[in-house]
Amino acid sequence: MVAPEAPTGSLAKPSAPTAVFPTEGDLAPLPSLPAPAEAFGDTVAVNRWSVKASAQTENAAYEDSSPWGEIARTAASAHSGAARLSPALRCAATEIARFYSEKGGLPTESLRRFLVARCGATEPDATPYIYGLTGLPAPSDSQLVARAADGVRQYLEKALAGETPRAFAIATSRFDERVSVAVVVAADPATLEPLARSVDAQRNVTIRGTVRAGAANAMALVNRGDYGFASCTPDPEAALPKFGFSCHLDDKDNYAWVQVLVRRANRVMDDSVADVLVYEGDPEHLEYRPHPLEKSAGGDADVRTALLAGVNRARAAAGLGLLSLAAAQSGTNARLAGTLIDASLKNRATDADRIALGMLAGWNVDGTIRNGGLFMGLVTPARDAGSWLDFAIERPVGRYVLFDPDARRIAIAPLQAQNGIGAVVTTYALFDSPKHDADADHVFRRLTATRSALGRAALAARPHVGALDEQSARVLAGAVEPGAALFTSMQSLAAQVSGARVHGYVVEANDLDRAPQPQDLLEANGGSLVVSVTHHRVKGAAWGQYVIFYLYVDAAAAPGVQL
DSSP states (O other): OOOOSSOOGGGGSOOOOSSOOOOHHHHTTSOOOOOOGGGSOOEEOOSOEEOOSOOOOTTSOOOOOSHHHHHHHHHHHHTTTTEEEOHHHHHHHHHHHHHHHHHSSEEOHHHHHHHHHHTTOOOSOEEEEEEEEEOSSOOOHHHHHHHHHHHHHHHHHHHTOSSSOEEEEEEEEEETTEEEEEEEEEEOOEEEOOOOOBOOTTSEEEEEEEESSOOSEEEEEEEETTTEEEEOEEOTTOOTTEEEEEEEOOTTOSEEEEEEEEEOTTOOSEEEEEEEEEESSOGGGOEEOOOOOOOOSTTOSSHHHHHHHHHHHHHHHTTOOOOEEOHHHHHHHHHHHHHHHHHHHTTOHHHHHHHHHHHHHOTTOSSOEEEEEEEEEEESSOOOHHHHHHHHTSSHHHHHHHTOTTEEEEEEEEEEETTEEEEEEEEEEEOOOSOOHHHHHHHHHHHHHHHHHTTOOOOEEOOOOHHHHHHHHHHHTTSSOHHHHHHHHHHHHHHHSTTSEEEEEEEEESOTTTSOOOHHHHHOOSOEEEEEEEEEOOTTOSSOEEEEEEEEEETTSOSEEEO
16 A cells, blocks of 8 residues: 555644634623613513414415405515515414403513414514504504504515515404504524424424525424423435424423524524424414423522522433533623623624624633533513523523533523513533543444435444544644544554555534534445544634544455545
């Protein structure tokens, strides 16, 4: 065998951070703003709510012969290609209008999300606009149109402006002397195939769809029990922008939330593209009830302490390790929490993204960060830290951040208003051991499972290669770059397996379950494989990252090395 004398091409390049964050210097000039008062909108909380409107599928016709239907169709036509009428959101608008007419206020965000999903919509960010008239005798339909139509048109013109795909609907309701019209507009980041939300005999449900904007990878999470969550099984044949997931409903749950999350290229934050309510049996029996948790005692003068205690009580109940407060990082996050809310509410997406990433970077967290998550929520009407936690764990992404079994640190930036409570929370998993044998086994099993789903037999596992173990340790110590370590290991293995070709691959990632799998290894016909995992921290990076080495021996190919 004749091997190159030195690594070339991409293997010769130094590692780059897999997660790129704003620096502390980037964040320093940003002002510390209070959360806008309108962020804590006036809402009415209820302990239960039953849906009367009929759920709709998105491929049904949008049927509304009233003047509001004509206003909706005119608005959709004016924004053709960027806005669509949604039958499912019309069901949700009907329920929101009914709630406003009966209760005299908007539903909480928790109930609003339930109504949208229960009605058959999957959009994760539905915003209502309400116009109500009160008086005796109750205003007629024509009087409501005369009074509210111009305001609805103006709202739609503003809400549907731009190129972002959106779905919307209009509906009305009357109760006693109150008449209301509700407009619901939602970002429309994904198209889901018609799906059966009811679980099958094995308590599984399959979700398929297409992401409208580009994404590097996708995942789906499902709630399990009071505090748990699980990753849904991806369809290996669904290549982005298409996605497919099979989610399993817990035996004790009669319904559960599923969230589909995507990560854009060169991003760290996940974007929710679909919220789906799955259930057993007849959905007509589904009733909204808030997630019940023990409320903390007292007035929560120290909200941060109360939230930390609540999170750790829930983690203990779930059998998870407790989190320690990253006090310095909490202070950093608290300075910009209101600024983040302000930027998010006022559609300064670039600023909001930069602030969120700066918080997630964890520059003031002790230890080498492996991964992290951020959850932000505002709850009204509420003053108790337990109410915020109720809200956070209703949906999988909140559990994903707060109940990550690997998380060890938490930073809490509380926000308070006269009628509500909020918080921006970041959690961090750390690289707390140099040993990665179990990680290497996990990577091998994951590759084997993906090959099996593609109808391919497992590759034979090779014994550890001494040179690869040595080079992995040198990468961990910062003494060698991963590309050079791979090259040296390939040379050593090639000398031991004369007559076969050695292929080498190196992948760096922060999450072993979302790390790219080399396509050549998924398609290989036979052969043997050794996997090694280590970690390192690129100079100047906020986080550390996994380094995954694959050495594949193809006895059927001409001898040599293949980078």
